[in-house]
Amino acid sequence: MSTTPSKLNASGLLLGCIIFGLGSLIVAHVNLGGWAMSFWRLAVAGVLFAILAVITKQRLPRSRAAIGYGILAGVFLGLDLALWHESIYAVGPGISTLLNSLQIFFLALIGFVWFSERQTVLQLVGLCLALLGVVLIGSPEFGHNIHAAWGFVTGIVSGAMLAASMTFIKKTHDAEPTPIFALMGLVSVGGVLAMIVPMLLIDGGHILPSTWSEVMWILIYGAVMQCIAWGLIAYFIPRLSLAVTGLLLLSEPVAALIIDYTWLDKPITGMQWLGAVMTMTAIYLGTMKPKQRALRRYRFFARFYKRSSEQAD
Template sequence: MLIAVAGALIISTSAPLVRLSGVSPATSAFFRCLYAVPPLLAMAIAERRRHGPLPARPRNLAWVAGVLFALDLLFWHHAISYVGAGLATVLGNLQVFLVAFGAWLVFKERPTRNLMIATPVVFCGVVLISGLFDSAAYGANPLLGVVFGLATSIAYAAYLLLVKGGSGGPGRTGGLLAHSTAVAALVIAVLSPFSGGADFVPTWPAHGWLLLLALGPQVLGWTLITYTLPRQPAALISLLLLVQPMTTMTISAIILSERPSALQLAGCAVIVLGVLYGSRSGGGGRARGTRAEDLDRVGDLGKAVL
């Protein structure tokens, strides 16, 4: 649990570091992956020596996850530029609902009653953040920021499911992240012309922030999260969803002087309380299977995505 919370706290610095770099969304997304590949590759080589080559199934799932992670980063970094680091991080953490309803669609597992009740409440919070009814809304384009934030949640939910399903057994964290991060960097470079363009020439101090982003949240933070994903219960996932956005909101307010409007802050509170309520166990859901059964189902979802 401490490892998982530490990973979430480290990842919560991602959006502020993106803002501090001052580069375009495609540039920050590309270099946070590129700079992370060498240390992740070193981890993967060490794991290969201890455990042998990464099996084909988790490797293939990691490649698909890399494509989804690239989309997640591109969408999210655009959301940061439109609605700010704090609000974009809150919006990017709606995947608990998307995962639940995706499982309903793919596995015929009905969401809990609490989750069904919380869903419309949470999306009322999303509307408040969008600034539709708020002339004082923070952000260059809050409505567009919400659109990119929702797209982020979709890609992020699919990514987490694939990483969880493609764990490949103990001691495979570095290999999975190395594969998915390298693929993400390649996909971002290919999609760069369609997402505002990336500047591939490093400049200072922007790339100092991007290097810190890569080594901190991308390598250390995601290594801790990926290590805990196959091991943690659903309650801990919900806890992580609350730790990351609230920490990012605090950091953004202190370092970046971001000041969301009263209605936007109310929207954040609605989302956090909705996620907390919706993630509680309640009636209406099917009994949880064993860990092996859960991973098999997630692997089946990965095949469906592929």
């Protein structure tokens, strides 16, 4: 029996989400500061995107507004990654990735304030459910982890930074349609420049990898998690229904939680598992919105990727 296209698309998106989530495992094992890891991830990805842009003959936008928005998107992406890394160090990959996934609610807030988008009842219910879920996750963590407060703050704020980055990528495309490789090159430049000063001030002696093994993992982190995983996600999202997409995107925090519990031996209580289920249910409810608004909010990466593929052909 042949595999249907829908199953192939779902498998592709699932693979992209799981690979993306596995990045937290690399962060947890490489002895670099969170800001330095963000710098190197974006630097490696930036070189690769520049090479791909040259090969496919993609050019930077001519609009100054588009260039500015693209660089701003990179600044916020760099902040997102750095704060997510700090959260990983404080509370582990599983909880930090789950907190970062709350960016969906920050996107809803941006949509309400900036684009005058009305919120659905399901989104409001999901927000309340997410808040309760975070409380259940946090209560046991605060009881035994002195770094819990820092981990939760940085994890949640990282989601806000990711939402801002995605918004400015949309603004870049609104100012001037920009091919994906050229756009992500701009994003990488913005992120790298934004990381230099805080990396030097905060990370101190944890800026450079100390072994060839760490160099290899940094290269993998930048190439695989930033380029390949994002490419898979962007390519397969428009080929699936919104409901299926919302469910599959939850595989990233699920994978991180399972890895955290089984591989890194992090103690996760029954209350925390319940909170995780509630939070992920809330994230799924947050994806259930009218199709056109969902496309504007989640699928602009896919439009860039599709357009760049057509130009390359």
